[in-house]
Amino acid sequence: GHHVSSQRIRFQRRNRPCRYDIDRFTxxxxxxxxSLVPSEEEIANQKQLLTSLSRLINTEWPNSKLYLYGSCANSFGFSNSDIDLCLSIDNKEMSKVDIILKLADIFQAGNLQNIQPLTRARVPIVKLMDPKTGLSCDICVNNLLAVVNTKLLRDYGQIDKRLQQLAFIVKHWAKTRRVNETYQGTLSSYAYVIMCIHLLQLRRILPCLQEMEATYYVKVEEINCAYFDQVDKLNNYGAHNRDTVSRLLWSFFHYWAYEHDYTRDVISIRTGRIISKERKDWTRRVGNDRHLICIEDPFEISHDLGRVVDKFTIKILREEFERAANILQFDPNPSVTLFEPY
Ligand code: ATP
Ligand code: MG
Structure with missing residues (x-):
């Protein structure tokens, strides 16, 4: 049947060598x-907005602290993207929703614009726009795991510049091909960056920071987050491997198109290895978690970042991985064709 023959084709392509002229496209x-990296000026504006919002909030709650997280802090952000902020506050009397509503009042008084408290979202946030810098941001409350996983990604990004190059291009591909929409059943930017880190760990271009002796340690929501964060000591780690970003891009798509075993494997940057679905008990659907593509969160290890993917979107994703792999293998102009809009 169709299933058997498509499996056979995948198997045959598994060991296909990369085209000889791949480096021409680097x-x-x-x-x-x-062209996607934010300018110094934009980064300075983000810092300035963080400072001015922190001041405003601290007059009401002196013991609170505002953190940047997400793409503007993890070094994988494009220019002109929205800013993600998280307020850390210890307040037993107020619920998250009360805090969000109070924040909206504080921002109103501080002359910020387009203030929208979204209190019924799964993660309640308040949105605003700063007229001085023109930047828009989303602020959530006490989501410290996101602050910690942002630091982990940023620390990986310091070790080898190819991670940032690869992740930017993969994210750009995912956005133009519309497979970066979690509410539509495809993967988050966070998941794509973790997929890139995993590939570079398998290539020994990146180490596994969580397997090394911990120099950074925090406990967040009963989860111990510990890893080696003195990454300036690791800046030669991947130098033995001379793969260019185009070759790594080929490897990335070839892996997800033809090598990854979707029935058995879980990728895990926590261990730097592939682990089995069996071991995590991710072999069957539980509730809405289908585990059709398994990407372990580095800290919330019961959390599969692929759980948003369903039986329709898994096909779309795998077709897109195959399309990308074939373009990198055969197309005369891969750096154009790859990003043709869907
Ligand atoms: P983009 O440039 O597309 O906005 P982003 O890096 O901001 O990318 P998002 O996927 O929007 O990525 O996620 C923002 C942050 O929220 C991540 O850096 C991460 O800290 C956190 N996050 C997102 N999704 C998850 C998740 N499923 N589990 C845990 N943390 C997550
Ligand atoms: Mg974001």
Whole structure:
């Protein structure tokens, strides 16, 4: 039947070598990367907004602290993206929703614009726009795991510049092909960055920071988050491997198109290895978690970042991985064709 023959094709392509001229495209991919990186000015504006909002909030809650998280702090953010902020506050009397509503009042008084408290979302947030810098942001409350996983991603990004290059290009591909929409059943940017880290760990371009002796330690919501964060000591780690970003891009898509075993494997940057679905008891659907593509969260290890993917979107994703792998293998102009809008 169809299933058997498509499995056979996948098997045959599993050991296909990369095209010999892949490195010809490296300058093109690098210039796409450069065009997406935020400017110094934009980064300075983000810092300034963080400072001015912190001041405003601290007059009401002196013991609270505002953190940047997500793409503007993890080093995988494009220019002109929204800013994610998280308020850490110890207040037993107020619920998260009360705090969000109070924040909206504080911002109103501070002359910020487009203030929208979204109190019924799964993660309640308040949105606003700062007229001085033109930046928009989302602020959530006490979501410290996101602050910690942002630091982990940023620390990985310091070790080898190819991670940032690869992740930017993968994110750009995912956005243009519309497979970066969690509410539609495809993967988050956070998941794509973790997929890139995992590939570089398998290639020994990145170490596994959580398996090394911990130099950073925090306990968040009963989860012990510990890893080696003195990454400036690791800046030669991947130097033995000379793969360019175009070759790594080929490897990334080839892996997800033809090598990954969707029935058995879970990728895990926590261990730097592939682990089995069996071991995690992720072999069957439980509630809404289908485990059709398994990406372990580095700290919330019971959390599969692929759980949003359903039986329709898994097909879309795998077709997109195959399309990308084939473009990188055969197309005369991969740095153009890869990003043709869906
Ligand atoms: P983009 O450039 O697309 O906005 P982003 O890096 O901000 O990318 P998001 O996927 O929007 O990525 O996630 C923002 C942050 O929220 C992540 O950096 C991470 O800290 C946290 N996060 C997102 N999804 C999850 C998840 N499923 N589990 C845990 N943390 C998550
Ligand atoms: Mg974001």
């Amino acid at each position: 300058p093109n991919f690098l210039s796409i990367f450069e």
